[in-house]
Amino acid sequence: MAKVTKLIKVSRGCLGDEESAEVAEAFAYGYFGHAAKVEEFERRLADYLGAKHVVATNTGTSALHLALDALGIGEGDDVIVPSLTFVASFQAIRATGATPIPCDVYPDTLLMDLDDAEARITPRTRVLMPVHYVGAPCNLQGLGALAARYGLKLVEDAAHAFGSSYQGRRIGSFGDATCFSFDSIKNITCGEGGAVACGDAALAELMRRKRVLGIDRRPPASPSERPSGMTFEVATTGFRYHMSNINAAIGLAQLRKANAFIARRREICRQYDRAFLGVTGLVPLQVNYDETAPHIYVIRVKDGRRDALMQYLREEGIETGINYVPNHLHPLFRHAGRPLPETERAFGEILTLPLHVGLTPSDVEEIIDRVVAFMRQG
Numbered sequence: 001m002a003k004v005t006k007l008i009k010v011s012r013g014c015l016g017d018e019e020s021a022e023v024a025e026a027f028a029y030g031y032f033g034h035a036a037k038v039e040e041f042e043r044r045l046a047d048y049l050g051a052k053h054v055v056a057t058n059t060g061t062s063a064l065h066l067a068l069d070a071l072g073i074g075e076g077d078d079v080i081v082p083s084l085t086f087v088a089s090f091q092a093i094r095a096t097g098a099t100p101i102p103c104d105v106y107p108d109t110l111l112m113d114l115d116d117a118e119a120r121i122t123p124r125t126r127v128l129m130p131v132h133y134v135g136a137p138c139n140l141q142g143l144g145a146l147a148a149r150y151g152l153k154l155v156e157d158a159a160h161a162f163g164s165s166y167q168g169r170r171i172g173s174f175g176d177a178t179c180f181s182f183d184s185i186k187n188i189t190c191g192e193g194g195a196v197a198c199g200d201a202a203l204a205e206l207m208r209r210k211r212v213l214g215i216d217r218r219p220p221a222s223p224s225e226r227p228s229g230m231t232f233e234v235a236t237t238g239f240r241y242h243m244s245n246i247n248a249a250i251g252l253a254q255l256r257k258a259n260a261f262i263a264r265r266r267e268i269c270r271q272y273d274r275a276f277l278g279v280t281g282l283v284p285l286q287v288n289y290d291e292t293a294p295h296i297y298v299i300r301v302k303d304g305r306r307d308a309l310m311q312y313l314r315e316e317g318i319e320t321g322i323n324y325v326p327n328h329l330h331p332l333f334r335h336a337g338r339p340l341p342e343t344e345r346a347f348g349e350i351l352t353l354p355l356h357v358g359l360t361p362s363d364v365e366e367i368i369d370r371v372v373a374f375m376r377q378g
């Protein structure tokens with residue numbers, strides 16, 4: 001019987017007075033659409049990531065859709081993407097009219113398997129979309145070489161990987177387009193938000209136009225500068241994907257805390273790894289936390305015990321998750337292609353344990369104690 005008094009959440013954002021102060025400034029400014037704080041957030045993100053261009057959006061899903069659309073992806077095209085990702089990656093591809101082609105993952109990292117991805121390339125393939133699952137960087141050197149060999153675009157789903165690096169450079173400074181999410185539980189949050197980082201000025205400009213219905217105009221320096229009855233011209237398909245000044249205000253305050261947040265997240269993951277490494281039936285993912293800014297902590301639970309552990313933790317007041325139901329198992333994305341054995345095996349074993357900066361040291365100890373106690377029961 002459930003005896004829960006306190007629930008330790010699996011994920012949550014951490015907002016404070018700094019975010020309130022930034023939002024108060026946005027209120028005082030009086031215009032809540034695309035305005036000065038969005039532009040400042042984009043500049044600061046570009047500096048942080050080492051990216052040439054950053055285009056902020058209202059969600060990570062819209063960032064993915066916007067990038068694919070601006071790269072000219074549409075009907076008749078295939079995009080190869082790991083099945084083990086949030087459904088947002090698949091829906092963003094489908095929104096362009098293209099077909100998501102699910103591929104398998106390596107068992108030890110659950111990152112895109114490059115050999116499997118290559119085996120799925122056909123003349124219809126236009127894009128490789130790796131997912132930096134849990135925040136761990138994919139093999140971008142190998143992916144870049146594969147994309148170049150077949151003339152494909154590389155669009156990274158970096159929703160989990162804000163702050164992660166690969167070979168000493170931040171994720172966001174590689175690839176044709178790298179898409180981030182700043183939804184409420186990500187490494188940093190805007191409340192809701194996203195961004196595309198890219199190196200190509202023309203692509204960035206096209207995305208800026210497309211995110212506001214194809215309208216080409218700069219934001220006003222202040223509300224009083226808005227010319228009344230302004231006319232404009234539209235020459236491209238566009239969407240309503242811009243980030244609001246209020247969400248950017250939250251993001252600016254969060255960005256100042258990003259390194260502290262990431263340090264605490266890494267510390268918790270390393271503590272989990274140390275505690276679970278010798279425990280029979282538990283297999284942590286192979287993650288290098290020197291380069292990973294972890295968004296979630298995923299462990300594999302062997303011998304068919306995952307669901308029982310999940311239930312036990314729930315009764316002990318510890319929320320967990322399963323990231324994710326593989327997309328090729330959803331009715332919408334069922335496919336008759338090559339099987340995905342590693343993904344399906346992982347689906348039966350993965351468990352996401354709590355990871356956020358609101359966890360206290362005693363929360364982390366309690367989670368470890370409960371998990372280890374359950375596994376040792378045999």
Ligand SMILES: Cc1ncc(COP(=O)(O)O)c(C=O)c1O
Nearest residue numbers: 059060061086088159181182183
């Ligand atoms: C892997 C992945 N891709 C894309 C997204 C979409 O981001 P958003 O929720 O900001 O639309 C998420 C968000 O959870 C995600 O985890």
